[in-house]
Amino acid sequence: xxxxxxxxxxxxxxxxxxxxxxxxxxxxxxxxxxxxxxxxxxxxxxxxxxxxxxxxxxxxxxxxxxxxxxxxxxxxxxxxxxxxxxxxxxxxxxxxxxxxxxxxxxxxxxxxxxxxxxxxxxxxxxxxxxxxxxxxxxxxxxxxxxxxxxxxxxxxxxxxxxxxxxxxxxxxxxxxxxxxxxxxxxxxxxxxxxxxxxxxxxxxxxxxxxxxxxxxxxxxxxxxxxxxxxxxxxxxxxxxxxxxxxxxxxxxxxxxxxxxxxxxxxxxxxxxxxxxxxxxxxxxxxxxxxxxxxxxxxxxxxxxxxxxxxxxxxxxxxxxxxxxxxxxxxxxxxxxxxxxxxxxxxxxxxxxxxxxxxxxxxxxxxxxxxxxxxxxxxxxxxxxxxxxxxxxxxxx
Amino acid sequence: xxxxxxxxxxxxxxxxxxxxxxxxxxxxxxxxxxxxxxxxxxxxxxxxxxxxxxxxxxxxxxxxxxxxxxxxxxxxxxxxxxxxxxxxxxxxxxxxxxxxxxxxxxxxxxxxxxxxxxxxxxxxxxxxxxxxxxxxxxxxxxxxxxxxxxxxxxxxxxxxxxxxxxxxxxxxxxxxxxxxxxxxxxxxxxxxxxxxxxxxxxxxxxxxxxxxxxxxxxxxxxxxxxxxxxxxxxxxxxxxxxxxxxxxxxxxxxxxxxxxxxxxxxxxxxxxxxxxxxxxxxxxxxxxxxxxxxxxxxxxxxxxxxxxxxxxxxxxxxxxxxxxxxxxxxxxxxxxxxxxxxxxxxxxxxxxxxxxxxxxxxxxxxxxxxxxxxxxxxxxxxxxxxxxxxxxxxxxxxxxxxxxxxxxxxxxxxxxxxxxxxxxxxxxxxxxxxxxxxxxxxxxxxxxxxxxxxxxxxxxxxxxxxxxxxxxxxxxxxxxxxxxxxxxxxxxxxxxxxxxxxxxxxxxxxxxxxxxxxxxxx
Numbered sequence: 001x002x003x004x005x006x007x008x009x010x011x012x013x014x015x016x017x018x019x020x021x022x023x024x025x026x027x028x029x030x031x032x033x034x035x036x037x038x039x040x041x042x043x044x045x046x047x048x049x050x051x052x053x054x055x056x057x058x059x060x061x062x063x064x065x066x067x068x069x070x071x072x073x074x075x076x077x078x079x080x081x082x083x084x085x086x087x088x089x090x091x092x093x094x095x096x097x098x099x100x101x102x103x104x105x106x107x108x109x110x111x112x113x114x115x116x117x118x119x120x121x122x123x124x125x126x127x128x129x130x131x132x133x134x135x136x137x138x139x140x141x142x143x144x145x146x147x148x149x150x151x152x153x154x155x156x157x158x159x160x161x162x163x164x165x166x167x168x169x170x171x172x173x174x175x176x177x178x179x180x181x182x183x184x185x186x187x188x189x190x191x192x193x194x195x196x197x198x199x200x201x202x203x204x205x206x207x208x209x210x211x212x213x214x215x216x217x218x219x220x221x222x223x224x225x226x227x228x229x230x231x232x233x234x235x236x237x238x239x240x241x242x243x244x245x246x247x248x249x250x251x252x253x254x255x256x257x258x259x260x261x262x263x264x265x266x267x268x269x270x271x272x273x274x275x276x277x278x279x280x281x282x283x284x285x286x287x288x289x290x291x292x293x294x295x296x297x298x299x300x301x302x303x304x305x306x307x308x309x310x311x312x313x314x315x316x317x318x319x320x321x322x323x324x325x326x327x328x329x330x331x332x333x334x335x336x337x338x339x340x341x342x343x344x345x346x347x348x349x350x351x352x353x354x355x356x357x358x359x360x361x362x363x364x365x366x367x368x369x370x371x372x373x374x375x376x377x378x379x380x381x382x383x384x385x386x387x388x389x390x391x392x393x394x395x396x
Numbered sequence: 397x398x399x400x401x402x403x404x405x406x407x408x409x410x411x412x413x414x415x416x417x418x419x420x421x422x423x424x425x426x427x428x429x430x431x432x433x434x435x436x437x438x439x440x441x442x443x444x445x446x447x448x449x450x451x452x453x454x455x456x457x458x459x460x461x462x463x464x465x466x467x468x469x470x471x472x473x474x475x476x477x478x479x480x481x482x483x484x485x486x487x488x489x490x491x492x493x494x495x496x497x498x499x500x501x502x503x504x505x506x507x508x509x510x511x512x513x514x515x516x517x518x519x520x521x522x523x524x525x526x527x528x529x530x531x532x533x534x535x536x537x538x539x540x541x542x543x544x545x546x547x548x549x550x551x552x553x554x555x556x557x558x559x560x561x562x563x564x565x566x567x568x569x570x571x572x573x574x575x576x577x578x579x580x581x582x583x584x585x586x587x588x589x590x591x592x593x594x595x596x597x598x599x600x601x602x603x604x605x606x607x608x609x610x611x612x613x614x615x616x617x618x619x620x621x622x623x624x625x626x627x628x629x630x631x632x633x634x635x636x637x638x639x640x641x642x643x644x645x646x647x648x649x650x651x652x653x654x655x656x657x658x659x660x661x662x663x664x665x666x667x668x669x670x671x672x673x674x675x676x677x678x679x680x681x682x683x684x685x686x687x688x689x690x691x692x693x694x695x696x697x698x699x700x701x702x703x704x705x706x707x708x709x710x711x712x713x714x715x716x717x718x719x720x721x722x723x724x725x726x727x728x729x730x731x732x733x734x735x736x737x738x739x740x741x742x743x744x745x746x747x748x749x750x751x752x753x754x755x756x757x758x759x760x761x762x763x764x765x766x767x768x769x770x771x772x773x774x775x776x777x778x779x780x781x782x783x784x785x786x787x788x789x790x791x792x793x794x795x796x797x798x799x800x801x802x803x804x805x806x807x808x809x810x811x812x813x814x815x816x817x818x819x820x821x822x823x824x825x826x827x828x829x830x831x832x833x834x835x836x837x838x839x840x841x842x843x844x845x846x847x848x849x850x851x852x853x854x855x856x857x858x859x860x861x862x863x864x865x866x867x868x869x870x871x872x873x874x875x876x877x878x879x880x881x882x883x884x885x886x887x888x889x890x891x892x893x894x895x896x897x898x899x900x901x902x903x904x905x906x907x908x909x910x911x912x913x914x915x916x917x918x
Contacts, residue, residue, distance in 0.1 A: 138704070
């Protein structure tokens, strides 16, 4: 049920707020949808390294959670999402995008095949209306559970050990994208081996009533595993290294775009693997078939850029000094030890062997400097540790 | 596959569907038509009233027909006969002062010379605009945002036609096209009764009052086409419109069309990859076809024949948002002798009789309709076809056929217990206009929009298969991106009034659809 008293406060506090506000010694908060969550707790770099070297805990509660339930649930999700949803088995999670009628990506998210005839969609944006419109003719019930379900990301090499220490049996046996339901203090709690960091890690969905005790127990059991709270700023660095897109940053949410041409299709975001044109019908199919025939307007690439100055917001040129695209996200990756970025290039950008040159501005003692750095396209993830896939997960 | 081998199944045998089927059969396709009722014609056709009487089923006058279609199908040769042509419009006034409109002449009800002139001027200017619309009716509307040569050409010729009307008419077009008939008529004349009579043409069968936007389009729509090249003129078809449906049926059969009556279609059959394989009938029969042409309304086509699960959500959403609020009912009376209307001479009884005393009256009556209620005094278009056609009633007896407007599909109190009350109310109203009529009634029948939906299978009982408004017109009819008779399902086409150019007994949608199908499937 959605909270009814939203007008009394400008933002909600998550069920973890009592603890997160104690841990947030910088008192650095950021609004995420209707909630306030920590942007950083103590030091962004140390929060980042906790996720890579021990365990970092993120409060994901504001993530929008939708439940699709009913006899036609599979048929429904298969028509809603661009990918073949029959391949997401029971107790499995899949990454998915969905499109408007023009084949432009509305948002991305993860779909949890929770139970027989029941899927949950976790996304950045509220999709209730799109989901409802799409439900005409299907025997499904759609609900938004955002305010009823608390969510945590528990990410990092020691995360399996912590959950195991809390008593979640066989947690290490979960394969990437597996879901397991547990009972915790009499409430159902759902743990999936998923996350937004490209590393070993889990996401935990629980009812609000057990949220605080879960949090406290986890930090108590996790102390020897160097558990740390981490904010959204660290999360942004982790997701760029992991190769994950951020709606509203790496692409325009189709429904919020004002200018025609500023939206992107899945093909234009390097997500063609998420589109299955052999399905008889799905939202956006007709437009995507057409695009496949005529060619896309943009290409999305991962870049490794020379030097160490992050290319945030950079223009990209070819050797003839013609603008060929822009950077959408960029950072210097401590784990990959590389200057990495995502970029959207105009098609056709590559004539014979075009170079990609990033125009990077940076400050030194308040003085602005500019460098032109050559970039190469990377096809593999920037950071891809074996522990991400290893099953059973490493225990310490 | 050559077109000779392609099998086409047409759903519904309304006039547009039959026109389309006949064109396609003439072009060499193998065509079968499936009709759920026991006769062809859909919303036009003869209907039994009691044992001894016949009436025109729903449509009772031909006005804006597409004569090129009639000629091409040779309907006259196949039996089409008019029992009366060039009907005058006689507009009743409760006080007995009737107004008579004959082409661009108007007389009666204390009309002055000045007002007669104003009417002529109005007619002249509106005819030009209607001519412009008509130029766009005969072909498929252009797709918006398309770079296809045909689309660009038809868009350009639309623009050129607008320009060719001359500066004055072009400025009329821009000024009038999206506004309401109330403001436009007020600009031309002060004669309330005349304005009420003209505004009636704009609102008949549409969910609008004279002050509703778009009511100029509907007015112009009525002025397009016409029997014998006389735009907007009204004619009666012999045998209670039966000679029209008969001629359509003959023309279709002659061209090689197989017509299956009492053959209600359940759904379209598909392969797993959504390729059309044929039709499934409600009686369990299956029929193989390569191409399906739907003559039924767009909502029924996609919701029932195809099913929402086989369409993208955006398409389902748009189709379900096509506004289809029916608000015209049909009244049929069998009378033991000629009625006598106040202020109407006996030889005017066979004309088109309208009851719509003023625009204010229409607007106030529409207010009830808007809120799911019903006024106790309703605008009507009345004909007494038996004056011209003795076969419809026993000697000396007559039948009256009236379209009663502003009868809402969504009646707040529900139709179940209201129908006989509304029938009585209409009869009392007519008795006031034609004293003694009540005593002449032998048989009566009232078809509400709900009855029309049930019997003729039109969503909302909306005669035009979708309200005719600016956002459901030309390249936006029935919905954007589907305006060219095709659909998101390949080899499924639409040929009914839900497609461009819209409702009325015209046949243009059927013809245009056939042309498009021939182009794509040959």
